[in-house]
Amino acid sequence: MAFRRQIVRATLQNANGNNFAQLARAGGRCLSSASPSSSAAPADSPPQLPPFDHRPKPYKGPSAEEVLQKRKTYLGPSLFYYYQKPLNIVEGKMQYLFDESGKRYLDAFAGIVTVSAGHCHPEILKAIVEQSELLQHATTIYLHHAIADFAEGLAEKMPGNLKVVYFVNSGSEANELAMMMARLYTGNLEMISLRNAYHGGSSNTIGLTALNTWKYPIPQGEIHHVMNPDPYRGIFGSDAAGYAKDVEDHIAYGTSGRVAGFISETIQGVGGAVELAPGYLKMVYDTVRKAGGVCIADEVQTGFGRTGSHYWGFETQGVIPDIVTMAKGIGNGLPLGAVVTTPEIASVMSQKIQFNTFGGNPVCSAGGLAVLRVLDKEKRQQHCAEVGSHLIGRLGDLKEKYDIIGDVRGRGLMVGIELVTDRKEKTPAKAETAVLFEQLRDLVFTVSESRRTVLTV
Amino acid sequence: MQRFVARSGLLEGGRRRAQSLLRSQQQQQKQTRYFAQAAREKEIANDVLPKMPPFDYSPAPYTGPSVDEILAKRRQFLSPSMFYLYKKPVNIVEGRMQYLFDEGGRRYLDGFGGIATVNCGHCHPDVVDAIVSQVKRIQHPTILYLNHAVADFAEALASKMPGNLKVAFFTNSGTEANELAMMMARLYTGCQDMISVRNSYHGNAAGTMGATGQRSWKFSVVQSGIHHVLNPDPYRGPFGSDGEKYAKDVQDIVDFATTGHVAGFISEAIQGVGGIVEAAPGYLPAVYKNVRKAGGLCIADEVQSGFARTGNMWGFEAHGVVPDIVTMAKGIGNGMPLGAVVTTPEIAEVLTRRSYFNTFGGNPVSTAAGLAVLKVIDKDNLRENASTVGAYMKDRLTALKEKYEIIGDVRGRGLMIGVELVSDRQKKTPANAETLHVLDQMKEMGVLIGKGGFYGNVFRITPPLCFTKEDADFLVDVMDYNMSKL
Secondary structure, three states: OHHHHHHHHHHHHHOOHHHHHHHHHHHHHHHOOOOOOOOOOOOOOOOOOOOOOOOOOOOOOOOHHHHHHHHHHHOOOOOOOOOOOOOEEEEEEEOEEEEOOOOEEEEOOHHHHOOOOOEOOHHHHHHHHHHHHHOOOOOOOOEOHHHHHHHHHHHHOOOOOOOEEEEEOOHHHHHHHHHHHHHHHHOOOOEEEEOOOOOOOOOOHHHHOOOHHHOOOOOOOOEEEEOOOOOOOOOOOOOHHHHHHHHHHHHHHHOOOOOOEEEEOOEEOOOOOEEOOOOHHHHHHHHHHHOOOEEEEEOOOOOOOOOOOOOOHHHHHOOOOOEEEEOHHHHOOOOOEEEEEOHHHHHHHHHOOOOOOOOOOHHHHHHHHHHHHHHHHOOHHHHHHHHHHHHHHHHHHHHHHOOOEEEEEEEOOEEEEEEEEEOOOOEEOHHHHHHHHHHHHHEEOEEOOOOOOEEEO | OHHHHHHHOOOOOOHHHHHHHHHHHHHHHHHHHHHHHHHHHHHHHOOOOOOOOOOOOOOOOOOOOOHHHHHHHHHHHEOOOOOOOOOOOOEEEEEEEOEEEEOOOOEEEEOOHHHHOOOOOEOOHHHHHHHHHHHHHOOOOOOOOEOHHHHHHHHHHHOOOOOOOOEEEEEOOHHHHHHHHHHHHHHHHOOOOEEEEOOOOOOOOHHHHHHOOOHHHOOOOOOOOEEEEOOOOOOOOOOOOOHHHHHHHHHHHHHHHOOOOOOEEEEEOEEOOOOOEEOOOOHHHHHHHHHHHOOOEEEEEOOOOOOOOOOOOOHHHHHOOOOOEEEEOHHHHOOOOOEEEEEOHHHHHHHHHOOOOOOOOOOHHHHHHHHHHHHHHHHOOHHHHHHHHHHHHHHHHHHHHHHOOOEEEEEEEOOEEEEEEEEEOOOOEEOHHHHHHHHHHHHHOOEEOEEEOOOOOEEEEOOOOOOOHHHHHHHHHHHHHHHHOO
16 A cells, blocks of 8 residues: 555656546546436536535544544554545445545445445434344344344345355455365365455465465465456456366366365455456356365355346356355445355354354344345345446446556446556556546545556446 | 163163153153242242342333244254253343343343453443444444544553553454464464463464364364463362463473474463363463563453453453453453454554455444443443452352352352352362253343353353342352252
8 A cells, every 4th residue: 555655646746637637537427327428528627426415414523634643553554544645434324425524425435345235324224223222242142033034034035055144243254164164064175266366364264365465474275276267367368168177277186186165256356346257157166066165155245236137246157156155245334244055064064163252143133134125125236237337338438538448347336447558468557546546536436456456336 | 860860770671661760750850840930939929039139121022023933043044053042042132231131021130241242231321322323424434444433442442451552453253353363473473383272262263263272162174383282270270270380381382392483372361161260370471481482472362351351451460461462352342243453563563564454343333332332341430340249249159169069169250250060079070961950040030141161061150240249149149049959
């Protein structure tokens, strides 16, 4: 992050300010979904946010400088933040965030693909507040209906025999549990994950994660990172067969021939909104199962209708996994994660005690169930499909216009725009992305933490 | 205990005879239980049985699913290894301070605190206020943007720490906190070997499952680089309360099982899951010295003993040590999914080598709750209360030990108390069946406590810290009553 800020500073001093400002303005108008589409030259005045009838409460707390100072002192040097002048976000409502002065921002990042229903959605708030006033926490050693109702609600959304639910508190915890289940169920050790994947930061999941920025030098054994079926940068383009063969090869030459399992995201989030080449999962699931392994779908970012066309990302590839992990959007921001699997796989876990103190607590379960209901009632999946395709369409137009946009990809409301200085070489446009990112501070965007330079929406 | 005699006398030939004897004994016991229940009700009416302290609060009427419906859904949709306490599980639907209410509005004294988690008291108004006002403003922007809640909480937490412990990382659970602490120790020292104590519990992810020292919690997966040392257990350990003797085992491991340099040592000041076992006096200072000589860091797992539970703010304080890393969860948020790692700026620096990020960690709602908890601990004088009421309850339980042979040990500090049941005081044979039975009977009479220990024969008493002397009396009297019926 510090390195990125250096690039921005240098570039802002040297760059032709006009170019980038124009690009920013065009990008801004384009991404506000309510504005009329137009491929005319960008206007001279910056685009306006769509109107929104909500007044944030006056803020009387510490200023941005005070907060930043405390963070530096008490939260450690490794905790990074966005922007040269970081945003002090004090309030949220649906798709908007408000800073200390009451200024409104369009939140195109949703707390890292987490706030699925909208900030402070009234129905979800109601569920959380009511339950917090009744009972926050007793653990599952006693009965409570909230966890049971939520588990039922989740299971109903699952295909096949996926109907046993484990509740945890985060995506990392969910993937840790899934990995352990795979190893116990199969009796094998080797796990396979994709290069450019992100699955968590704890001891086992850090091994599955395949982006060097996120990997600390600690033992992370028995993991094989296979070729990423990346249609834009991958060596086989969108031809899944080539990539799927790599999985076969890893198993044949790098393992005993038997594996514990394979895990992947359907659209890599941290890796830059990279959607797997079509048909990839079908082939790989087949290969992995033949080698005795189980297939884990990491739906931490793609789940709950975000992809528009389907409720779960894996459905876009026409497969049914053996284990599904989820977090982020599951609770609209509540610290909650889950693992759903089949009764057969779940049964191996009963060999010992597996317990999670906070997992499935009444407040998070009530919040989670409210999220499921809101997403259905307000037809959010369909909305993602509609607005998403409109967005991708407009961004596609922008790509025609600006050489620097190398790729526009994604599905529903999980979209990536990759900037390159050379369309042939696909040289990452690091500096330009950093500058654009800052310029777009009025719309809240992010840059992915990969070698690439992708703005993700 | 005729049932146990009958079962142990089974032979091939007399099997059928023994079985019918068993059946008639069971029928007899059922009848006895029925009469006992009736007699008990009469006794309550006649003022003979202990009475729960009064509490001016009426729970809301419950109109949700019944026990049977919930059980059916749990069986169908939740993990098959998910267990519950009691023969007839309790459906807890509401909580207020140190009391819980079931679906019928019946009040229970919560002697377990959601497993040493609800320190301020269920739905403590100050904590609920903080949660509700924050959740209505913003639940989750991530800490990629600024927000004062996490900064204020980190500052307040640091002010409760000794030495140079002042940098905080926020996670969502104790497991996540311990995972992070272990990784930091390994990165900081460049060594892989970690030392943990037998009978400990540190979490259920790969690294922390390795550190955990009890087989019931360890699945058959790779858990490398951990060495488990002798437990400085004053009751069951070979050296009694001589802490320094146990510390020698740590030195041995360093000398013979590692390169001579280790990443670190992790322990709980009082083992929670392990049955409220407090480290023998003198152990931690000796071990910390040995570990630091071997270049390792000392991690204090305060997940259960932290936040005033032992009468001090932190469990390690009673042992006169200052750790290098402190992990916490459970009581930190009065039940909010929250965990934390606090360490020195030098150690915190290791994470800058790459990126570590926790999406939910440090969110405004959890940290607002955390800050409210710290304030309540001071405002409601919880340290003092835990110390006073805890000492009082421990005294009463020790008196109970004089009365009943089956109580092998009474131990703990503040409101983290353990009562170990044995069928033979010399051999210390665990009395599991009796433990389960009394636990169940106490629930019938309105007292909820926990169970733990490697053999499952220890009562764990870890109530909300607003527990009163009257509550303690009721708990001990109910235990007394049920032990007298054994």
